[in-house]
Amino acid sequence: MxxxxxxxxxxxxxxxxxxxxxxxxxxxxxxxxxxxxxxxxxxxxxxxxxxxxxxxxxxxPFGAMLPILAGANILAKFGRPVDRFSTVEILLALIFVTLFLAASIGALPFDPYRFGYDPLPAGAVALALCLWALWRGHVTLALAAVLGQVMWMTDTGSTNYFDHVSHMLLVPVLAITLLLRLVGMLRPARPAPDKA
Structure with missing residues (x-):
């Protein structure tokens, strides 16, 4: 599997x-x-x-989050409706994932990664992601949180829940997305063409 x-x-x-x-x-x-x-x-x-x-x-391990977000992005390019995360959500996610990964490799004095093996912290993170997704209407986030939990419980992929909902590629992906979003905000709006 x-x-x-x-x-x-x-x-x-x-x-x-x-x-x-x-x-x-x-x-x-x-x-x-x-x-x-x-x-x-x-x-x-x-x-x-x-x-x-x-x-x-x-x-x-690829986990659940990265493939689901990538799949949603592909579908969006073909006109399928997908979740749109706010600029603030992208910024917060970038900060959180960067700090989490830095702490997990020992760059910070606290190691949150070790809690991903424990059912209570893993379940709490899955619940928090689902509640955020429910509040903000992010189907892809809820799907990744639940699929990650199922994979973790069935020993599919990693035995650490955090591997299912985070990935090192999320840092450059979120950074590029945020940069493109900010560039789009700074770009002046094009005037509407005159109608004859």
Whole structure:
């Protein structure tokens, strides 16, 4: 089960990264086809290649949060309605995830990561995420929190709940999202075209 999930997580992340890069140069449908081809190639024909093994070694476990957010982002590019997080939520998430990861690798005197093995803190975090999601209307966040809890309880992927709801890639993703949001806010609005 873990191997199947990690492969699926890798597929979503690889597709998402290639798709986001490719759409700078080509139309969305072509970018999606290219992303699908690269993903299939890396996970089948090139499954034992150095690049595929490196991607999995560095990025696994993929957890629930990152693949769900990546999938939602892909769907949004094709016009599907998805959650829109506020700029303040993105900033708070960036600060929280950065501090959490820094503390987890020993850069801070407190280690919150160790609590992810304990049912009570893990359940409390899952409940807090679900309550926030309910209050703010974020279906993707609730889905990630619940799926992460199910995966953690069934020993799918990591045995630490925090691995399911956080990921090191969230730091650059949140930072870039925040930067693009702020640039969009600072950009002057285009005047409406004159109607003849």
């Amino acid at each position: 873990t191997v199947a999930y990690e492969t699926a997580g890798a597929a979503v992340i690889i597709f998402w990264v290639v798709f986001r890069i490719a759409r700078w140069a080509v139309a969305d449908r072509i970018a999606a086809a290219l992303a699908a081809a690269v993903t299939v190639a890396l996970l089948t024909v090139l499954a034992d290649s150095a690049i595929t093994l490196m991607i999995v070694a560095v990025l696994a």
